[in-house]
Amino acid sequence: MAFSRRLFAKALVGAGSIPLAGMALDAMRGAGDDAPSAGDRSASTAGRADVTSDSPGEPRNQPSSPADRTFSLGARRAGEGGTPLDSTTQYLYNRRYPAPELRVPAGDTIQVAVENDLPKGTGTTVHWHGVPVPNEMDGVPGVTQDPIPRGESMTYAYEASPPGTYMYHSHVAQQMDRSLFGPLVVEEEEPRLDYDREVVVFVDDYLAATPPTEENPDVPLYDGIVVNGRLPDDPQEVGVTAGERVRFRFINGASAGVFDLRLAGHTLKVTHADGRPVDPVQVDFLRFGSAERYDAVVEFDNPGAWELAATPVNAGDLGDPEWGRLVVDYEQSSASPQSPRGSPTRLDRSMLRAVERYGHVRGSPDREYGLTLSPGDDGAWLMGGQRYPDADPLSVSPGDHVRVTMRNESEMYHPMHLHGHFFKVGHAVRDTALVAPGQQVTFDVYADNPGEWFFHCHNQYHLASGMARVVSYDRQA
Ligand SMILES: [Cu+2]
Structure with missing residues (x-):
């Protein structure tokens, strides 16, 4: 069995010689990264659905009531028999690993009642990874909500849109690595591809x-x-x-x-x-x-x-x-x-070339952020030289075209995820960008979902060691 600190920071050999540039945008420009394409309002995309919102000052995917579908998730400790993977250190939703697939037609409002039956003193939340939900439904402790205390429950509600393959998981501590996760599928009304x-x-x-x-x-x-x-x-x-x-x-x-x-x-x-x-x-x-x-x-x-x-x-x-x-x-x-x-x-x-149009990001951006991804002292992981929660928020205004450049100054992969938004990276539209060791990646995002949004490495150990920022809307449109 392996025992090590490997899940925590691993510096580049000789990393001390590399300046931990906080906002060294000039140094990042033109360094051969995957620059986003311009607006793409070409003949091939004209008239196609736009994945950004036309009302940047309004929360996205607000639920209508009553809900079209309701689900319930009970978070409990495993280890009461059942599967060979039923370790007592695992936490499961509805006693399943992975948790039950939630599948809904696009446009439906869903309500998910989450009951916390975890061990004493353990709070929890659920994050709907990739779905641009209203901010208060995003499930990030300390940013969008307080954790659901043990013995209590919370109902999340939002419109399931747009169609796509998503996942849901706890956003508290290492609960995702304890198996609090499952697939979330939002079905197209008419899939644009043929399959059986x-x-x-x-x-x-x-x-x-x-x-x-x-x-x-x-x-x-x-x-x-x-x-x-x-x-x-x-x-x-x-x-x-x-x-x-x-x-x-x-x-x-x-x-x-x-x-x-x-x-x-x-x-x-x-x-x-x-x-x-x-x-x-x-x-x-x-x-x-x-x-x-x-x-x-x-x-x-x-x-x-x-x-x-x-x-x-x-x-x-x-x-x-x-x-x-x-x-x-x-x-x-x-x-x-x-x-x-x-x-x-x-x-x-x-x-990867997106089929949907990603509007509102033509020309030069309204704001630009350059962030190094690097190891710090004492096992820390840093974005732009800062360790969350002691880190500056990235301010945006509704309707801004924001450009973010990330440079990986480490030997590890960093899958970087922005909550509540899609972004344009190269010619693709995504919510997570895998930044390989030594690589630089730029994405453009249209600020169309007001709130406080987590932006972080999805490696749960890098996240726990500080690799996160909050994207903060500074005013209403
Ligand atoms: Cu990472």
């Missing part, structure tokens, strides 16, 4: 122990990469028929893992990134970080038994867990599953 059925694939780095803290970092690391709640030695089998087209909704529910996802014997036609539709692009595999999602259609035209593999890119940081898998089995196949091989094509950010 759907399979949701939820990938997690499975921790059977109390999550490490900064005070007590020396605990066992991950026991394996889990796909749809199954450890690698007992993978889920999905039966398929030759000629069938399956829409996969891949969700990275890991707290630290970055995975390469590949299906042996087949290619992935990627159709959505973070729930937002893209022009379909055919690849052999894709790499995704915590909380990123991809939809991909697979045409099953190669009979046999094949592995869908989730291989951690940062395995050393996770304690070298066995890679995750799911087995796809054609009818009447008695073959043993084959693993992916060869030198394949990986999905690159530059291949």
Whole structure:
């Protein structure tokens, strides 16, 4: 079993020689990053739906009452028997790992009653990752709400829109790494792609122990990469028929893992990134970080038994867990599953082109922020040289076009997530951007959802060590 501080800060070799620039925007300009494209109001996108709001001073997705759908989630400690993964250190919604899929038609108002039955003294919240909810429904302790105390409940309500593949999870401490998470699917009225059925694939780095803290970092690391709640030695089998087209909704529910996802014997036609539709692009595999999602259609035209593999890119940081898998089995196949091989094509950010229009970000931005992503002293992780909560908010006004440039000055991946908004990165529209070691990424965002919004690394250990800021609307429009 691995014991280490690896989930916490790991500096670049010789990092002391690199200035921890707080707002060194000039140094970041023109450094060959993925600059966002201009407005894209071209013939090919004219008349298409705009994913930004036309009322930037109004909260997005306000619920109508009564709700169209109601759900209830009970957060409890596991370990009362049941599954082989039922560790007493896990917390579960409705005793399920991962939690039940919430599936709703786009435009419906949903109400989710969350009951906190966790151990004494443990508060909780639920965050609806990627959905631009009204600010008070966003589930961030200390920013949008106080945690729900043990023994009490709270009802979250919002309009489920736009359609897409999302996830929900606790935003308190390391509760996500204790398994308080699940898929959230908002269905299109009419999917713009052809497929026969759907399979949701939820990938997690499975921790059977109390999550490490900064005070007590020396605990066992991950026991394996889990796909749809199954450890690698007992993978889920999905039966398929030759000629069938399956829409996969891949969700990275890991707290630290970055995975390469590949299906042996087949290619992935990627159709959505973070729930937002893209022009379909055919690849052999894709790499995704915590909380990123991809939809991909697979045409099953190669009979046999094949592995869908989730291989951690940062395995050393996770304690070298066995890679995750799911087995796809054609009818009447008695073959043993084959693993992916060869030198394949990986999905690159530059291949993603949004189908929807992202309006209001033409020309030069109203505000610009440059933020280094870097390790600090004593295991800290910093954005722009500051450690949350001792960090300045990033001010915006309703209707602003804001440009954010992030430069990763570390050897670790940082999946950076902005709450309450979509942003434009390259030609794609997303809510999470994976910033690779040494890489620089720029996104443009239209400030169309007033409130106080968390912006942070989705690696739960980097977040806990300070890698966060609050984007703060400074006035009403
Ligand atoms: Cu990070």
